Amino acid sequence: xxxxxxxxxxxxxxxxxxxxxxxxxxxxxxxxxxxxxxxxxxxxxxxxxxxxxxxxxxxxxxxxxxxxxxxxxxxxxxxxxxxxxxxxxxxxxxxxxxxxxxxxxxxxxxxxxxx
Amino acid sequence: xxxxxxxxxxxxxxxxxxxxxxxxxxxxxxxxxxxxxxxxxxxxxxxxxxxxxxxxxxxxxxxxxxxxxxxxxxxxxxxxxxxxxxxxxxxxxxxxxxxxxxxxxxxxxxxxx
Numbered sequence: 001x002x003x004x005x006x007x008x009x010x011x012x013x014x015x016x017x018x019x020x021x022x023x024x025x026x027x028x029x030x031x032x033x034x035x036x037x038x039x040x041x042x043x044x045x046x047x048x049x050x051x052x053x054x055x056x057x058x059x060x061x062x063x064x065x066x067x068x069x070x071x072x073x074x075x076x077x078x079x080x081x082x083x084x085x086x087x088x089x090x091x092x093x094x095x096x097x098x099x100x101x102x103x104x105x106x107x108x109x110x111x112x113x114x115x
Numbered sequence: 116x117x118x119x120x121x122x123x124x125x126x127x128x129x130x131x132x133x134x135x136x137x138x139x140x141x142x143x144x145x146x147x148x149x150x151x152x153x154x155x156x157x158x159x160x161x162x163x164x165x166x167x168x169x170x171x172x173x174x175x176x177x178x179x180x181x182x183x184x185x186x187x188x189x190x191x192x193x194x195x196x197x198x199x200x201x202x203x204x205x206x207x208x209x210x211x212x213x214x215x216x217x218x219x220x221x222x223x224x225x226x227x228x
Binding site: 004006031040041042043045048050055090092097101102103104105106107108109111 | 147149151156157158159160161164166205209211214215216218219220221223
C-alpha cells in the first residue's frame with residue numbers, strides 16, 4: 001500500500017544534542033510537509049517542500065531545518081533541541097500545492113522526547 | 116486568512132449513541148473543508164472532505180458531515196458510536212491560493228461502555 005512512513009516512531013534525545021527525523025513516501029507526491037504537534041493542540045506547520053522548493057513558515061525557529069534529497073524522502077533536523085521542542089512531529093504529503101483542495105496524507109508521527 | 120473553531124474540547128458519549136462534533140469556519144469564499152481523526156499516538160487520518168457539490172458528505176467509518184454555508188459550519192456526525200471511535204477529531208479548512216490548512220484545536224471523544 002502506498003503510504004507515508006516516519007522513522008523512528010519514538011526518539012529520545014538530550015538537551016542540545018542534534019537530532020534528525022525521517023519521512024518517506026511511496027505516493028510520489030510533489031509536496032511534503034512537516035508539522036509540530038504538542039499535547040492536546042492542533043498540528044502547527046513548520047515548513048513544506050514543493051518538489052525542491054522549500055518554504056519556511058515565518059514563525060518556525062531557526063533551530064529547525066529540513067532537507068529533501070529526492071521525491072521520496074524528507075528530513076527534519078533539530079540542531080539544538082530544547083525542552084520546549086518535545087512534541088509529536090508529523091510528516092504529510094499532497095499531490096499539489098495551489099489552493100487547499102489537495103488533501104494531505106499523514107504519517108504516523110515521531111514522538112520526540114528531550115531529556 | 117481562514118480559521119476554524121471547534122467549540123467542544125471534550126465530548127463523552129455512550130457506545131451506540133449518536134455523536135455530533137461541531138466545526139465553524141471563517142473564510143470569505145468557498146472553503147475546502149476536512150475532518151481528520153487522530154487515535155492516541157498516531158498520525159491524522161482523513162475521514163471526509165468537502166470541496167463542492169452535495170453539501171452532505173459521506174466519509175469512512177460511518178461518518179458524515181454537512182456543509183452549511185449560511186451557518187459557516189461543517190459538523191461531523193455518526194449515528195451509532197463504537198468504542199473504537201474514541202479519538203481526537205480535527206476540523207480543518209483550506210482556501211484557494213493558500214497552501215496551508217488551518218486546523219481547529221480538536222475535540223476529544225471519549226466513549227463509555
